Amino acid sequence: xxxxxxxxxxxxxxxxxxxxxxxxxxxxxxxxxxxxxxxxxxxxxxxxxxxxxxxxxxxxxxxxxxxxxxxxxxxxxxxxxxxxxxxxxxxxxxxxxxxxxxxxxxxxxxxxxxxxxxxxxxxxxxxxxxxxxxxxxxxxxxxxxxxxxxxxxxxxxxxxxxxxxxxxxxxxxxxxxxxxxxxxxxxxxxxxxxxxxxxxxxxxxxxxxxxxxxxxxxxxxxxxxxxxxxxxxxxxxxxxxxxxxxxxxxxxxxxxxxxxxxxxxxxxxxxxxxxxxxxxxxxxxxxxxxxxxxxxxxxxxxxxxxxxxxxxxxxxxxxxxxxxxxxxxxxxxxxxxxxx
Amino acid sequence: xxxxxxxxxxxxxxxxxxxxxxxxxxxxxxxxxxxxxxxxxxxxxxxxxxxxxxxxxxxxxxxxxxxxxxxxxxxxxxxxxxxxxxxxxxxxxxxxxxxxxxxxxxxxxxxxxxxxxxxxxxxxxxxxxxxxxxxxxxxxxxxxxxxxxxxxxxxxxxxxxxxxxxxxxxxxxxxxxxxxxxxxxxxxxxxxxxxxxxxxxxxxxxxxxxxxxxxxxxxxxxxxxxxxxxxxxxxxxxxxxxxxxxxxxxxxxxxxxxxxxxxxxxxxxxxxxxxxxxxxxxxxxxxxxxxxxxxxxxxxxxxxxxxxxxxxxxxxxxxxxxxxxxxxxxxxxxxxxxxx
DNA sequence: TGACAATATGGTAGCGCTACCATATTGTCA
DNA sequence: TGACAATATGGTAGCGCTACCATATTGTCA
Numbered sequence: 001x002x003x004x005x006x007x008x009x010x011x012x013x014x015x016x017x018x019x020x021x022x023x024x025x026x027x028x029x030x031x032x033x034x035x036x037x038x039x040x041x042x043x044x045x046x047x048x049x050x051x052x053x054x055x056x057x058x059x060x061x062x063x064x065x066x067x068x069x070x071x072x073x074x075x076x077x078x079x080x081x082x083x084x085x086x087x088x089x090x091x092x093x094x095x096x097x098x099x100x101x102x103x104x105x106x107x108x109x110x111x112x113x114x115x116x117x118x119x120x121x122x123x124x125x126x127x128x129x130x131x132x133x134x135x136x137x138x139x140x141x142x143x144x145x146x147x148x149x150x151x152x153x154x155x156x157x158x159x160x161x162x163x164x165x166x167x168x169x170x171x172x173x174x175x176x177x178x179x180x181x182x183x184x185x186x187x188x189x190x191x192x193x194x195x196x197x198x199x200x201x202x203x204x205x206x207x208x209x210x211x212x213x214x215x216x217x218x219x220x221x222x223x224x225x226x227x228x229x230x231x232x233x234x235x236x237x238x239x240x241x242x243x244x245x246x247x248x249x250x251x252x253x254x255x256x257x258x259x260x261x262x263x264x265x266x267x268x269x270x271x272x273x274x275x276x277x278x279x280x281x282x283x284x285x286x287x288x289x290x291x292x293x294x295x296x297x298x299x300x301x302x303x304x305x306x307x308x309x310x311x312x313x314x315x316x317x318x319x320x321x322x323x324x325x326x327x328x329x330x331x332x333x334x335x336x337x338x339x340x
Numbered sequence: 341x342x343x344x345x346x347x348x349x350x351x352x353x354x355x356x357x358x359x360x361x362x363x364x365x366x367x368x369x370x371x372x373x374x375x376x377x378x379x380x381x382x383x384x385x386x387x388x389x390x391x392x393x394x395x396x397x398x399x400x401x402x403x404x405x406x407x408x409x410x411x412x413x414x415x416x417x418x419x420x421x422x423x424x425x426x427x428x429x430x431x432x433x434x435x436x437x438x439x440x441x442x443x444x445x446x447x448x449x450x451x452x453x454x455x456x457x458x459x460x461x462x463x464x465x466x467x468x469x470x471x472x473x474x475x476x477x478x479x480x481x482x483x484x485x486x487x488x489x490x491x492x493x494x495x496x497x498x499x500x501x502x503x504x505x506x507x508x509x510x511x512x513x514x515x516x517x518x519x520x521x522x523x524x525x526x527x528x529x530x531x532x533x534x535x536x537x538x539x540x541x542x543x544x545x546x547x548x549x550x551x552x553x554x555x556x557x558x559x560x561x562x563x564x565x566x567x568x569x570x571x572x573x574x575x576x577x578x579x580x581x582x583x584x585x586x587x588x589x590x591x592x593x594x595x596x597x598x599x600x601x602x603x604x605x606x607x608x609x610x611x612x613x614x615x616x617x618x619x620x621x622x623x624x625x626x627x628x629x630x631x632x633x634x635x636x637x638x639x640x641x642x643x644x645x646x647x648x649x650x651x652x653x654x655x656x657x658x659x660x661x662x663x664x665x666x667x668x669x670x671x672x673x674x675x676x677x678x679x680x
Numbered sequence: 681t682g683a684c685a686a687t688a689t690g691g692t693a694g695c696g697c698t699a700c701c702a703t704a705t706t707g708t709c710a
Numbered sequence: 711t712g713a714c715a716a717t718a719t720g721g722t723a724g725c726g727c728t729a730c731c732a733t734a735t736t737g738t739c740a
């Protein structure tokens with residue numbers, strides 16, 4: 001008798017003995033049934049069912065040197081934006097052998113680097129990271145890992161491997177242009193704690209307004225606190241106090257936009273007549289708000305789906321021609337900015 | 341030379357050789373430094389640093405028969421409610437060796453059962469599941485697994501092992517009583533696709549109103565679609581059409597409550613004068629809304645924290661006296677129901 | 681029909697750890 | 711100082727798979 005107690009569950013050896021075949025044949029049959037004759041296939045399948053055999057992924061990973069794991073590093077677990085993409089990633093891996101492992105970087109490059117080391121120690125099949133602002137250290141780890149890597153949400157000039165996202169600069173410019181087209185000209189900006197993508201949008205707004213010589217620093221209201229609807233209200237209140245002639249606000253995201261709307265409602269400021277409001281992400285609530293809120297729609301579910309698609313393609317050996325996918329964005333115009 | 345290529349990274353054997361000790365001593369030192377003399381400890385630590393050694397969790401798990409993994413099965417990835425708890429679980433496991441593995445059951449008992457089998461094949465250290473309505477099959481798997489199991493969000497009469505949550509029946513009764521106390525008496529109910537906890541709350545509302553002989557079926561508006569702010573608007577519209585004399589609504593969650601508020605704003609129905617609105621969960625936006633929205637605060641972060649605490653206690657060998665924790669709830673009264 | 685290729689199956693060793701046991705070293709007490 | 715316990719360290723085998731190679735079986739063609 002062995003001196004080491006196993007898990008108690010059936011192993012591949014049990015199945016092999018039960019079916020009267022070699023263990024390796026069972027292994028083959030599980031990974032690619034076409035490599036085993038029909039006769040044995042049926043016998044093995046029967047044994048698997050009878051013994052309720054479920055392969056042990058960690059033994060598999062140890063033996064093959066590759067875990068059927070896709071690591072995902074996201075900056076926040078309680079941000080619905082990332083949750084939408086996570087859902088897509090889970091959905092897309094649903095009928096594959098791949099398991100999703102989530103790491104929360106808390107918007108911290110060092111934490112990202114640390115998690116990356118931990119994840120790589122598990123030989124993941126692929127990795128998904130958010131944004132294009134990884135530390136040099138992380139970039140090296142990712143490149144040396146020699147596995148498919150997808151950067152999501154933003155596309156930039158020099159992807160580590162593949163990327164799926166959009167240009168936040170272009171999106172920001174579109175927001176400004178839309179407001180100008182609607183006749184707004186004293187355009188403010190509300191933003192809470194900035195992530196790199198928000199920073200890029202804010203910067204693009206500044207650049208754009210500067211180029212038109214209509215940029216006024218007093219209309220930019222920032223805080224270091226995390227985004228929230230309440231913060232949106234506070235920022236709006238502050239803006240109205242400091243620059244009461246402001247006629248529209250670009251909000252760093254939809255939560256802030258909703259807060260801005262509530263503050264206008266509370267102060268009796270009519271939207272869009274006295275104040276235009278535009279958000280970013282187009283959360284579902286933007287359409288339901290009254291007045292409904294204009295926003296930039298970003299297809300976060302699609303980003304996750306495409307990221308996994310790219311990864312699976314590569315893992316299946318298909319070289320991708322397209323290393324960078326621009327998922328674009330769409331300005332959804334609603335009441336909150338419709339003046340004409 | 342070995343015929344099998346390793347990962348390329350340093351292994352425990354490399355560290356052992358480098359430090360001039362046995363591999364098992366390195367293993368010991370990593371898991372419990374106090375079991376190794378200071379002399380060797382320092383030497384091994386130096387070697388670990390120089391070789392940048394990171395232990396391979398899957399090899400560790402295979403050898404020890406137990407993975408440092410806490411499995412979490414949640415019904416939805418894009419529901420902020422679960423995200424809050426997930427964040428707590430991640431935060432609480434941050435400085436432990438445990439990794440969090442998330443499964444998305446999509447509110448489907450069969451999928452839950454399937455994921456459970458897959459998770460158990462990995463010998464997780466513990467499991468967290470949502471609610472108390474697991475299938476018999478799942479309950480058996482969980483009991484046979486012989487590991488700490490925590491059911492979260494709801495507490496019931498017969499926990500599988502441990503549970504951390506609240507009584508949704510009591511919460512619902514509190515909502516009804518609050519509305520009655522505020523002078524509302526024609527109380528409606530708006531709900532989208534029901535999960536078991538929502539069902540329990542709806543049922544408690546029915547029972548309560550029936551016992552007071554003021555229950556009227558026409559005031560209950562339901563749909564099979566998923567909860568959303570837009571659905572909240574639609575349900576409210578429907579309620580106003582079918583039962584225009586309704587003077588307050590209990591909403592299955594905050595999204596629906598926010599939608600109900602917007603519909604009232606759109607129709608010029610004053611809140612709370614003509615219509616009281618109460619939500620459930622107390623999302624951050626409830627406070628920021630105008631008028632602000634009454635809701636039941638549930639401490640979702642704390643639920644996650646306590647669940648992990650209980651698990652870590654048990655994994656450390658401390659038997660818990662308290663197998664069931666009632667995290668309670670708090671009715672946060674705001675403008676939307678404040679009549680007096 | 682024989683030579684060879686293609687296909688199907690299996691044995692062995694090894695992935696990187698730790699459980700289990702053995703042994704060497706140190707400390708404690710009469 | 712000797713006997714024994716406590717402490718520190720190490721060797722070996724095994725966790726449950728699969729890579730790699732070997733061999734048996736079948737098919738194909740001149």
